[in-house]
Amino acid sequence: MQGVVAAFHELDSAVHAVEELKKRKYGDVTVYTPTPRHEFEDVLGAPESPVRKFTLVGGLCGVTFGYWIAIWCSKYWPLVVGGKAVASWVPYTIFGFEVMVLIGALSTVIGMFANSRIPRLTMTVGYDPRFSGGHFGVWVETTPEQAEEVSALLRRHGAEEVRSER
Template sequence: MPAETCVMGLFKDDGTAARAIRDLAGSGFAFRGAHSPVPSHKILEALKLKKGRVGWFTLAGGILGFFSGFALAIFTSTRWDLIVSGKPIVSLIPFFIVGFEFTILFSVFGNVIGLLTCCRLPDYAGLAVYDPRCSGEHFGVLAACESNRRGELTDFFEKKGGEVRIFE
């Protein structure tokens, strides 16, 4: 099997980059990513991204936090001999406050863990296929192909009006 080669098409505006992304989907080449100096709605529409899973991490963290806070309050009240004057040792309203606070705390933890997991951060491998011009004035579209099809992919980006950079 031939080695994989990454080719980046560098475009001056986001409209041509978005058209290249849409046309790349049906060309048989593997789309690897888009680099943009500014947020672009045209590129986001062309990527057709699905809804992220970070919210599920936040929900799981919140549920875990609520029950952890409630369990901590119950544990501490039953562990130490508190004089409650005939009232129940485990009362819902004060323990609900602790559960609520832990819900917020663990939701934030879940959100951060979900963000790092879903975005695959830190990503040191992606630095090898990046052009610094994408931080300033160019929009980059990164695609991959077998080494023997590199010429076809280069022609594809040139026909779309972009500069070409090849990463071996």
């Protein structure tokens, strides 16, 4: 993977740079921000996160398992008290609910990890430690021929530092 990375100190400069990069249709653009910034969302036009599907599926599996384990265990080892139902859905709703929350939340985390592609063992090219501090980073995938042109564009928009990486 080859590309150009730029560090910006000002948010609006980085937003304008990304806007122009997208307009000119260079390669994939990745933005690094110390904190989530909604300004980039519109410019990048990223799709809705699919994490919610993980939550839904996990939650449904959890609630099913919660009810199932309580009902199955009750039937397998029946404790008949006062002629009451061996499996009773009212108290078992507690297990349904708790396991729904447990599996739903853990699936959400798995969904976030899978979609964000973490854990990552090595830092990929294009990252700079300043991007977790006070700088905004823009990484653009380019061909060797485009690198100079993209670097000039980023500098024109006020990038503090621009460098090519591979």
